[in-house]
Structures are given as C-alpha cells and as structure tokens.
Amino acid sequence: MTRKWSLFTKMVTFLALLLLAIAGLYGYTVATSIDTMQRELETSRLNQLKFLADRLENDIDQLTLNAYNLLQDPSVRDYAILPAIEHLVDRNRLKMTITEKLKLQSTASAWTNTLTLYFPATGDLLSSDPHSALKSEYDFSQLVPDRWIYDHPTSEFILYVPDRGRTGDVSVMLSFPAENIRKLLASYEGKSRPYLYHPSGRFIFDDHTESTTAIRIAGQLGTRTIDGTLSMVTEANGMSYLVSAMPTALDDWMLIEYTPLERILQPIRKSTTLFAGATAALLLLGVLFAFELYRNVQLPIRKLVNGLARFKEGDYGVRIGIVPAREFRLLTEGFNDMAKQVGDLIDKVLTEQIRAKEAEFKQLQSQINPHFLYNCLFFIKSKARVGDTESVEAMALSLGEYYRYMARTDKDMVPLRSELDLIRNYVSILNLRKPRIDYIADVDEELMDLEIPRLLLQPLVENAVLHGIEPKTGRGTLRITGRRLGDGFVLTVEDDGVGMTDETLMRLRGELKGAKSEEAGYGVWNVRQRFVRKFGPGAVLEIDSKPGEGTTVTLRCDSRAQEATPA
Structure with missing residues (x-):
C-alpha cells in the first residue's frame, strides 16, 4: 500500500530540502571564496616577502660590491706589491690611506659592517675596525672563499674574497652583525613576522617573532632546498598557518613568513556561523509554521474527514471535538449539529x-x-x-x-x-x-x-x-x-x-x-x-x-x- 505523506511532512521536507540547497550553495560559495582568498593571500605574502628579500639582497650586494671594489683600488694594489716598490712609496702613508678608504667604504653602507684586508706578502692586516682581533692564521685559513658564512659565537655573517693577481696576493673579508638583519625584519610592514632559517637549525628573529611557532614551522620544512618560492598550509600549535618561503642572497639561508589562517578567515567563518545559525532558526521557524498549519488546518480537516467516513459507515453518534482554530469551528459545530439531527431522525x-x-x-x-x-x-x-x-x-x-x-x-x-x-x-x-x-x-x-x-x-x-x-x-x-x-x-x-x-x-x-x-x-x-x-x-x-x-x-x-x- 502506497504511503501518503501528510501536509506537515511535505512542508517540513520541502523546507529542509530548500534550506539544504541554500546551505549547499552557500557552502560552495564560501569554499570558493576561501580558496580564492587563500590564493590571493599566498600571492600577496609572496610579493611582500620578495620585496623584503630584495631589500636584503640589495644591502648585501652593496656590501659585496664595496669588497670587490677594494680589490681594484690602486692603493690596495700598491700595498700588495709593497716589497717591490717600498723604495718608491711611503709605507705608513699608504697604510693610512688604505685605512681611511676602508672606513669610508664601511660607513657608506646603512648596515654596520667591517672590511678587512689581508696582505700575505707583508703579513699586514688592515681593517675598518681598528679593534678587530682577527688573526690571519685562524680567520682566513678557516674561511670558504666567495661564500657567506655565519659565525655563531660572534653572530656575524662573513664573506671571504681572495684575489691572487699578478701584482700580488690580497684578500678581503667582509663581515656584518646579524643585528642588521633583525632591524630589516623589524621594519617589515605586516601582521606576520618573517625570519631567517638555515637548514642546520639556526634562526634569526626580530624581537616580535614568536620563536616557538616559527621553529616548529621551520622544522616541517626540513632540509629541503628552495630554488624559487614556496607556499603551503601547515599545522602548528593546533592552528593552521599559511607559510611562504624563498631563498636569500645569504647562502643556504631561507626567508620564511607565516600567517595564521584563522585570523584571515575569521570574518568568513563568522559569517558562515551566522548563516548556519540563521538557517537553523529559519528551519525551526518553518517547522513551527508547518506544525501550526498541521494543527490548525490539516488536523481539523482529518478529523472532519474521519467523522464523515464514520458517519457514512452508519456511526450516527460520531461527534468531532471542538478544534482551537476559529476558521474550522463553524464547520465542526455544523457537522456535529447535522450528525445529531440525522441521529435523532434515524432514531x-x-x-x-x-x-x-x-x-x-x-x-x-x-x-x-x-x-x-x-x-x-x-x-x-x-x-x-x-x-x-x-x-x-x-x-x-x-x-x-x-x-x-x-x-x-x-x-x-x-x-x-x-x-x-x-x-x-x-x-x-x-x-x-x-x-x-x-x-x-x-x-x-x-x-x-x-x-x-x-x-x-x-x-x-x-x-x-x-x-x-x-x-x-x-x-x-x-x-x-x-x-x-x-x-x-x-x-x-x-x-x-x-x-x-x-x-x-x-x-x-x-x-x-x-x-x-x-x-x-x-x-x-x-x-x-x-x-x-x-x-x-x-x-x-x-x-x-x-x-x-x-x-x-x-x-x-x-x-x-x-x-x-x-x-
């Protein structure tokens, strides 16, 4: 036997399907919006991070250029062959001239740095910092040529540039403290805080970076090498983060920036929660409305139909209870009066x-x-x-x-x-x-x-x-x-x-x-x-x-x- 659905069931089912369709469409829209926003956020973060990396590269390139320019300076070249021309030049005057040039080159950059020249022929060590305590037999022998090295005890980056020309040997060592990078990171305009990370487990943070989260995020990168840019979503401390990373001018060092997605997506999630609450409220109101229709319309009609069916079968004593709906009170009272009159007549x-x-x-x-x-x-x-x-x-x-x-x-x-x-x-x-x-x-x-x-x-x-x-x-x-x-x-x-x-x-x-x-x-x-x-x-x-x-x-x-x- 085919089951007939009541009006109440039909209305509730229709409302549920309608709200389900609206919720599905809204969910698809929200998912699309979140995906689009995440892609736009990735692009925006990578652009900002690239701008910061370019600034870092420009500052480092300027320092590196100063170092290479020193190797081409005539005074430096003359000092490199000093034993051969010592009878032609004043050694002390030439040494003072080179020292002044080192100081001038060092102060020409916005970053604090130290330029040091080492002349193997004479064993002299000239530096823009007169208090430099570097020893040639230790410092220069341990350095890798043309590669930035981070000296953890002194928190300095060091670049060793040797130049073995025909006119004599001379080497330049360029160093700057990590504090320069911290200041650059601190100048980053954004709610997230970037930092530098080396696969060996070393970090450079500014004063506002939450180091625990940064270390956990960097740990998920492992020892991978990034050739271009990297953007991914990862979990840390029970939260989702959008991580952006790219290589820097400092060898093997990566510039990393992370943004809590919850903070970015909070307005969307808030609107989603509000929509879900509104949908639930509408569904509840719809059910209440359908129930009122069922109680005040369908139920009286069903009672009236059942009463007519029993009346048709010969139950002339059937009566319909008074329903609260005013619209059907007249019908039920009329039916009861009719049934009473017919019953009396039949009696x-x-x-x-x-x-x-x-x-x-x-x-x-x-x-x-x-x-x-x-x-x-x-x-x-x-x-x-x-x-x-x-x-x-x-x-x-x-x-x-x-x-x-x-x-x-x-x-x-x-x-x-x-x-x-x-x-x-x-x-x-x-x-x-x-x-x-x-x-x-x-x-x-x-x-x-x-x-x-x-x-x-x-x-x-x-x-x-x-x-x-x-x-x-x-x-x-x-x-x-x-x-x-x-x-x-x-x-x-x-x-x-x-x-x-x-x-x-x-x-x-x-x-x-x-x-x-x-x-x-x-x-x-x-x-x-x-x-x-x-x-x-x-x-x-x-x-x-x-x-x-x-x-x-x-x-x-x-x-x-x-x-x-x-x-």
Missing part, C-alpha cells in the same frame, strides 16, 4: 419501524388465530349436528383453554412449556373430532423455560395435521422434539404423513424466502418471519420431506443469534 425512524414490526406481529397473530378458529367452529358445528354433546362440550372446554392462552396479548414471548400445552390441547381437539393422531413430545427439560414467540409451533402442527396426516389412510404420528445445541437450541415438528414431492418441496422453500404469497400459505411463512425477526439472521427454518414418509420442519438457532436480537 425516530427506527422507533417507527419497531412499532411497525410490532403491529405486523399482531397482524400475523390475527391471521393465525382466525384460521384455527374456523377449523374448530366447523368441527363443533359438525358434532352438534350429529348430537355428540360430549364432544361438543370437550371441544368447547379445550377451545376455551386455547383462547384463554390467545387472549393474553400483553406478551409476544412465552415459555416453550406453555406452547407445548397449547399444542396438547390442540391435538386433543383434533382427536375429539377424529381419533387418529398419536402425539409425542420429546423436549429436554432445560428447554421448557425457553422464551419463544407466541404460536410459533402451533401453525406447524396444524399444517402437519392438515397436509400430512389427514390425507393419509390410517393413524398418523406427530412428534415434537427439542434439544440444546451448544448455547443455542433446535426444535423439530415431524409427521409421518403423505409428504411432498421434490418439486413441491423446492417450490415451497423458495416461496418461504420471498414475500408473503397465497401459495406459501400464511402459517409457515408467518412462523419463519417471526422466528427470524425475534432471533436474528442466525435463526433458520428448514423443511425436509419425502413422498409417503412424512415431513419434518426444523427450527434452529445458535447462541449468537439469540444475543444479537434479544426478546
């Missing part, structure tokens, strides 16, 4: 039908009584004509007892015992006229007080005598039996008269089930009608007969029939 009709049935019962009894009376009067007339006064007296007494029984019309139902007494008087009257009937009554004692319609058995006995025993030659037997059948009973009126042919029996059975007719006779038809009306449709009258063997009329009633139609 009146049923009352009239009952009265009509009672009148019909009286009429049926009146139809039975004259028939029997006519037979008795003709008998008395016949006996009086022949002067049989004893028979006339006996007939008159028996007939008086009979009519005393018949005159009690206050009750339609009588005990079976009284009906059997009436039949005994009836058979006695018949035997007074012609003593040829043997009467046998075999009824269980427990059935003697059974209430049956008045004159239920007498017409059957009369028909048995007139149509069965009378046409028969010789004596005949009339037997009445009564037995308990479960909670019901069965009564039979049996004679051994001439019986009926099969054709006559079939016609009689058909006529008994139809309307009253002259062919069926008043007696048996009336008995069946009264028996069925008193005991219900479960009460049946059956006729069996065989030619030359007699006829049996059976009255059968089960317990349900008695309960359905009480007397």
Whole structure:
C-alpha cells in the first residue's frame, strides 16, 4: 500500500530540502571564496616577502660590491706589491690611506659592517675596525672563499674574497652583525613576522617573532632546498598557518613568513556561523509554521474527514471535538449539529419501524388465530349436528383453554412449556373430532423455560395435521422434539404423513424466502418471519420431506443469534 505523506511532512521536507540547497550553495560559495582568498593571500605574502628579500639582497650586494671594489683600488694594489716598490712609496702613508678608504667604504653602507684586508706578502692586516682581533692564521685559513658564512659565537655573517693577481696576493673579508638583519625584519610592514632559517637549525628573529611557532614551522620544512618560492598550509600549535618561503642572497639561508589562517578567515567563518545559525532558526521557524498549519488546518480537516467516513459507515453518534482554530469551528459545530439531527431522525425512524414490526406481529397473530378458529367452529358445528354433546362440550372446554392462552396479548414471548400445552390441547381437539393422531413430545427439560414467540409451533402442527396426516389412510404420528445445541437450541415438528414431492418441496422453500404469497400459505411463512425477526439472521427454518414418509420442519438457532436480537 502506497504511503501518503501528510501536509506537515511535505512542508517540513520541502523546507529542509530548500534550506539544504541554500546551505549547499552557500557552502560552495564560501569554499570558493576561501580558496580564492587563500590564493590571493599566498600571492600577496609572496610579493611582500620578495620585496623584503630584495631589500636584503640589495644591502648585501652593496656590501659585496664595496669588497670587490677594494680589490681594484690602486692603493690596495700598491700595498700588495709593497716589497717591490717600498723604495718608491711611503709605507705608513699608504697604510693610512688604505685605512681611511676602508672606513669610508664601511660607513657608506646603512648596515654596520667591517672590511678587512689581508696582505700575505707583508703579513699586514688592515681593517675598518681598528679593534678587530682577527688573526690571519685562524680567520682566513678557516674561511670558504666567495661564500657567506655565519659565525655563531660572534653572530656575524662573513664573506671571504681572495684575489691572487699578478701584482700580488690580497684578500678581503667582509663581515656584518646579524643585528642588521633583525632591524630589516623589524621594519617589515605586516601582521606576520618573517625570519631567517638555515637548514642546520639556526634562526634569526626580530624581537616580535614568536620563536616557538616559527621553529616548529621551520622544522616541517626540513632540509629541503628552495630554488624559487614556496607556499603551503601547515599545522602548528593546533592552528593552521599559511607559510611562504624563498631563498636569500645569504647562502643556504631561507626567508620564511607565516600567517595564521584563522585570523584571515575569521570574518568568513563568522559569517558562515551566522548563516548556519540563521538557517537553523529559519528551519525551526518553518517547522513551527508547518506544525501550526498541521494543527490548525490539516488536523481539523482529518478529523472532519474521519467523522464523515464514520458517519457514512452508519456511526450516527460520531461527534468531532471542538478544534482551537476559529476558521474550522463553524464547520465542526455544523457537522456535529447535522450528525445529531440525522441521529435523532434515524432514531425516530427506527422507533417507527419497531412499532411497525410490532403491529405486523399482531397482524400475523390475527391471521393465525382466525384460521384455527374456523377449523374448530366447523368441527363443533359438525358434532352438534350429529348430537355428540360430549364432544361438543370437550371441544368447547379445550377451545376455551386455547383462547384463554390467545387472549393474553400483553406478551409476544412465552415459555416453550406453555406452547407445548397449547399444542396438547390442540391435538386433543383434533382427536375429539377424529381419533387418529398419536402425539409425542420429546423436549429436554432445560428447554421448557425457553422464551419463544407466541404460536410459533402451533401453525406447524396444524399444517402437519392438515397436509400430512389427514390425507393419509390410517393413524398418523406427530412428534415434537427439542434439544440444546451448544448455547443455542433446535426444535423439530415431524409427521409421518403423505409428504411432498421434490418439486413441491423446492417450490415451497423458495416461496418461504420471498414475500408473503397465497401459495406459501400464511402459517409457515408467518412462523419463519417471526422466528427470524425475534432471533436474528442466525435463526433458520428448514423443511425436509419425502413422498409417503412424512415431513419434518426444523427450527434452529445458535447462541449468537439469540444475543444479537434479544426478546
């Protein structure tokens, strides 16, 4: 059976699907926006980081250029071959000139730095910092040429540039403290803080960088080498970060910048949360609205439809409870008034039908009584004509007892015992006229007080005598039996008269089930009608007969029939 959805279910399902579609579209829009914003953020961060890396590279290139320019300076070249031209130049003056140039080159840069010249031929060490404590046999022998080296004890970056020309050997060592880079990092304009990282595990932070997070993020980069730029999302401290990295002019050092995505995406997430709350509120309001429609519209309509269905099935006592909806109050009150009026009308009709049935019962009894009376009067007339006064007296007494029984019309139902007494008087009257009937009554004692319609058995006995025993030659037997059948009973009126042919029996059975007719006779038809009306449709009258063997009329009633139609 196909299940029908209620209006409430349909509305809630529609609202849920509608809000689900809106939520899905909004979620797709938010995801697209976040993806676009993340890409734009990556580009923006890389551009800012590249700008910072370019500044770092420019400052370092300027220092490096100063170092290489010193190697080409004539004074430096002359000092490199000083042993060969010492007779031509003043050693001290040349040394002072070179020292002044070193200081000038060092101060020309915005970064704090130290320029140092080493001349292997003379063993001299000239520096822009007169307090430099570098030792040639240690410093220069340990340095890698043309490569920036970070000296952790002094926190300085050192570049060693040797130049072994034809005019003599000279080397330049350029160094600057890491504080220069910290100041550059501190000048970075942005909410995130960049820092430098070396795969060996060394870091350079400014004063505002949260070192713990920076170290964890750098640890996820490992020892990988970055040729161009790197942008990725990683987790640290339970938060997501957008990490941007690129190489610097300092060998193997990377410039890293990280931005908390939660801070960037917080407005979007806040709007998403607000939208989810608004969607949930709309869904709740929709459900409440649908429930109100269900309670105030569908439920009253369903009650009205169910009431009409029950009314159609014959339940005229159905009433609809008053619903709170004012719009349906008039309908329910009108239905209740209509049902009450129809119920009252049907009660009146049923009352009239009952009265009509009672009148019909009286009429049926009146139809039975004259028939029997006519037979008795003709008998008395016949006996009086022949002067049989004893028979006339006996007939008159028996007939008086009979009519005393018949005159009690206050009750339609009588005990079976009284009906059997009436039949005994009836058979006695018949035997007074012609003593040829043997009467046998075999009824269980427990059935003697059974209430049956008045004159239920007498017409059957009369028909048995007139149509069965009378046409028969010789004596005949009339037997009445009564037995308990479960909670019901069965009564039979049996004679051994001439019986009926099969054709006559079939016609009689058909006529008994139809309307009253002259062919069926008043007696048996009336008995069946009264028996069925008193005991219900479960009460049946059956006729069996065989030619030359007699006829049996059976009255059968089960317990349900008695309960359905009480007397």
